[in-house]
Amino acid sequence: METKKEIRSRLKKQRGLLGVDECHNMSHEIYKRLIALELDREYDNILLYSAIRNEVNTDEYFAYLINKAKRIYYPRVSGNTMSFYRVRSLDELNCGSFNIKEPDMTKEYTQADGRALMIVPGLAFSDTGYRIGYGKGFYDRYLSSFTKRDTVMAVGVGYDFQLLSGMTFEDEYDVPLDGVITDKREVFIDE
Numbered sequence: 001m002e003t004k005k006e007i008r009s010r011l012k013k014q015r016g017l018l019g020v021d022e023c024h025n026m027s028h029e030i031y032k033r034l035i036a037l038e039l040d041r042e043y044d045n046i047l048l049y050s051a052i053r054n055e056v057n058t059d060e061y062f063a064y065l066i067n068k069a070k071r072i073y074y075p076r077v078s079g080n081t082m083s084f085y086r087v088r089s090l091d092e093l094n095c096g097s098f099n100i101k102e103p104d105m106t107k108e109y110t111q112a113d114g115r116a117l118m119i120v121p122g123l124a125f126s127d128t129g130y131r132i133g134y135g136k137g138f139y140d141r142y143l144s145s146f147t148k149r150d151t152v153m154a155v156g157v158g159y160d161f162q163l164l165s166g167m168t169f170e171d172e173y174d175v176p177l178d179g180v181i182t183d184k185r186e187v188f189i190d191e
Contacts, residue, residue, distance in 0.1 A: 004169050008132050011123045011162055015054045018159075026159050027057040029183035034061055034119075037186065039155060040070060045109060045116035047073045047084050047152070050093055050101035055121045056157045062090060073109040073116075075138070076102040082138040084109040111151050118143075118154045120177060125156045127165045129176035129189040143175040153178050160184040 002010070018026075040046060046065050051057045065072055066088070073084035077097035086107035087093065096102030109116065120139055122131035133139060139154075146152055154175075160182040170176070179188035 004132055004135075004171070007124050007164070007167075007169060008135065011132075012053075014161060015123070015159065018054050023054050023057065026183040027051075028060065030056050030157050030181055031058075031060045031064070033181050033183075033186060034157075035064060037181070039117055039153070040065060040068065043070070043115055043117040043153070045071050045073065045113055047075070047109065047116050047118040049075055049119065049121050051121070052098075052100050056159070058119060058157070059090060061119070071109075071113070074101075074103045075142075076105065077138060080136075080138075080141070082142050111146060115150075116152045118152050120154050120156045122156050122158055123162065124167075124169070125158055125163050125177070125180040126167050126169060127163065127180070127187045128168065128170070129156075129178065129180070130168070130170040130174050131156050131177060131180075132169060137173065140173055140175045144173075156180040158182055163187065 048058045072087050074087050075082045075084050085103040085105055087103045092103055093101035122133050124132040154177045156177045163180055163182050
């Protein structure tokens with residue numbers, strides 16, 4: 001059985017070998033699935049992320065959501081804390097922590113703003129809703145900060161080879177996602 005570290009290393013390498021066109025085409029397939037599923041229908045607040053190192057690109061989804069007058073937020077890291085801030089244009093994102101595009105500290109998303117749909121990146125996902133990221137725990141800490149977990153629906157997005165069926169790699173501090181969407185399928189976890 002592979003360790004989290006081995007899975008992280010293997011999938012980081014595999015994703016790194018993808019070409020620009022492959023990433024674009026698979027990201028577009030995931031975008032089409034997000035649109036078809038209409039996950040945003042029940043949410044005015046959408047938490048996205050800036051793609052790095054061949055992650056699923058969410059820019060196309062951003063354009064779709066902004067045209068639907070959704071309030072969109074992107075993460076900003078400060079120390080060990082990640083917070084989400086309102087973005088009205090992708091031009092508002094600037095290079096920040098870990099060379100990831102981040103928003104300025106404008107309007108921060110809080111639970112008081114209402115329910116939110118969060119689109120979460122990762123290196124690997126299990127079909128039970130757990131994910132492996134880069135190992136810093138930002139998303140797990142952020143999701144565990146919600147007093148009521150039903151305030152946010154967290155959905156992972158990744159390429160199909162990143163969804164590992166039948167694998168268990170959750171740790172004590174990991175927070176499960178509500179679902180995972182790839183370029184070929186989607187898996188939603190029933191509580």
